[in-house]
Amino acid sequence: MLYHLFHYLDKIFDIPGGGLFNFISFRTGLAFIMALLLSTLFGRRIIDYLQKKQIGETIRDLGLEGQMSKKGTPTMGGIIIIIAILIPTLLLASLTNIYVLLMIITTVWLGTIGFLDDYIKVFRKNKEGLKGKFKIVGQIGLGLIVGMTMYLSPDVVLRENKEVKGETQRVENVLYSKHDVKSTKTTIPFVKNNNFNYADVFKSAGEKAQDYGWILFVFVAIFIVTAVSNGANLTDGLDGLATGSSAIMGVILGILAYVSGNVNYAGYLNIMYLPGTGELLVFAGAFIGATIGFLWYNSFPAQVFMGDTGSLTIGGIIAVFAIVTRKELLIPILCGVFLVESLSVMMQVSYFKFTKKRFGEGKRIFKMTPLHHHYQKPGNAGIQAIFQRPIQAMPESKIVIRFWIVGIILAAITIITLKIR
Numbered sequence: 260m261l262y263h264l265f266h267y268l269d270k271i272f273d274i275p276g277g278g279l280f281n282f283i284s285f286r287t288g289l290a291f292i293m294a295l296l297l298s299t300l301f302g303r304r305i306i307d308y309l310q311k312k313q314i315g316e317t318i319r320d321l322g323l324e325g326q327m328s329k330k331g332t333p334t335m336g337g338i339i340i341i342i343a344i345l346i347p348t349l350l351l352a353s354l355t356n357i358y359v360l361l362m363i364i365t366t367v368w369l370g371t372i373g374f375l376d377d378y379i380k381v382f383r384k385n386k387e388g389l390k391g392k393f394k395i396v397g398q399i400g401l402g403l404i405v406g407m408t409m410y411l412s413p414d415v416v417l418r419e420n421k422e423v424k425g426e427t428q429r430v431e432n433v434l435y436s437k438h439d440v441k442s443t444k445t446t447i448p449f450v451k452n453n454n455f456n457y458a459d460v461f462k463s464a465g466e467k468a469q470d471y472g473w474i475l476f477v478f479v480a481i482f483i484v485t486a487v488s489n490g491a492n493l494t495d496g497l498d499g500l501a502t503g504s505s506a507i508m509g510v511i512l513g514i515l516a517y518v519s520g521n522v523n524y525a526g527y528l529n530i531m532y533l534p535g536t537g538e539l540l541v542f543a544g545a546f547i548g549a550t551i552g553f554l555w556y557n558s559f560p561a562q563v564f565m566g567d568t569g570s571l572t573i574g575g576i577i578a579v580f581a582i583v584t585r586k587e588l589l590i591p592i593l594c595g596v597f598l599v600e601s602l603s604v605m606m607q608v609s610y611f612k613f614t615k616k617r618f619g620e621g622k623r624i625f626k627m628t629p630l631h632h633h634y635q636k637p638g639n640a641g642i643q644a645i646f647q648r649p650i651q652a653m654p655e656s657k658i659v660i661r662f663w664i665v666g667i668i669l670a671a672i673t674i675i676t677l678k679i680r
């Protein structure tokens with residue numbers, strides 16, 4: 260809103276300083292600061308309110324060190340993150356930008372689903388929360404909205420990069436077509452010509468290939484939204500783990516959005532030019548500020564938990580952000596922490612069922628899943644598992660920091676994939 264107001268005032272009255280709002284970098288910095296202040300200063304009031312209403316986390320005794328001390332810690336703190344994201348975005352971003360609108364819808368949509376889940380757990384005293392099928396339906400619905408909007412909106416276009424080589428075969432320039440086009444192309448890592456077209460899967464379909472490509476793209480969007488939001492939900496098991504990991508991912512996604520939306524940087528990196536995605540940097544600034552600000556209270560020992568209100572939301576934001584910037588195939592690298600946490604659960608459950616069916620007794624791969632809990636269990640805890648190390652239980656704060664370090668390494672790899680081909 261402020262962006263549109265100052266843009267109007269600068270255009271009509273030529274107000275000194277009004278032109279600053281035309282710069283994405285200025286609005287991004289302002290969004291970051293505003294979100295940081297909202298989540299830290301007003302976050303304290305929300306936490307006090309949650310404590311007053313006795314909205315505390317119900318803890319199951321899993322035999323983890325320091326676990327029961329978390330009992331009664333306020334949950335539903337994801338409300339802080341959502342507010343701190345939405346207010347700066349609504350004030351500072353261009354609300355006519357289709358990508359910004361999709362991110363706002365994502366935040367509200369998954370925030371509502373997560374809130375309903377936490378509400379049922381806390382106020383209805385139902386430990387199961389919102390039934391899993393309703394969560395999945397909500398995630399599928401969001402993926403469908405994102406995919407169909409990308410397909411139908413005339414504002415979602417791109418210009419494909421083409422190398423122009425000299426006599427020495429070294430790249431001298433990258434040219435883009437003069438016209439924006441609708442396309443199902445996306446970025447694929449570690450490949451020389453790193454543009455992958457979903458329509459290429461259906462080459463044999465002839466003229467129908469492009470339509471089938473869009474159908475596949477929509478299904479990919481649904482899968483990624485569901486997988487990443489659930490991955491973030493599983494990762495949210497230690498103080499600050501999901502929050503810090505998400506902030507790291509937000510930084511990288513903001514960089515990718517900016518360089519993809521700037522024809523000069525896109526040309527230098529030899530990647531697709533995506534008009535309009537640069538505006539997403541403002542949203543990214545708010546997202547990073549909100550998560551870092553929330554970390555002020557969520558770091559060990561946590562004064563508040565984000566609950567499903569926060570974890571489903573931040574996971575969905577990361578997923579949709581990657582999809583709209585055509586970087587969804589980089590998700591396994593960038594969101595490697597979420598991926599490993601999810602895989603550990605799937606491997607554990609599958610192996611347990613298989614061994615129980617075959618040998619009559621279920622066996623485990625890890626001492627406990629999601630993976631971060633594996634490191635909290637000592638090797639002599641009496642649990643029969645393939646992997647028993649570490650023998651000594653690790654302090655919660657050390658596990659979180661090490662997961663952050665892994666996340667930073669994966670983030671760096673994500674960036675350099677743009678040049679490693």
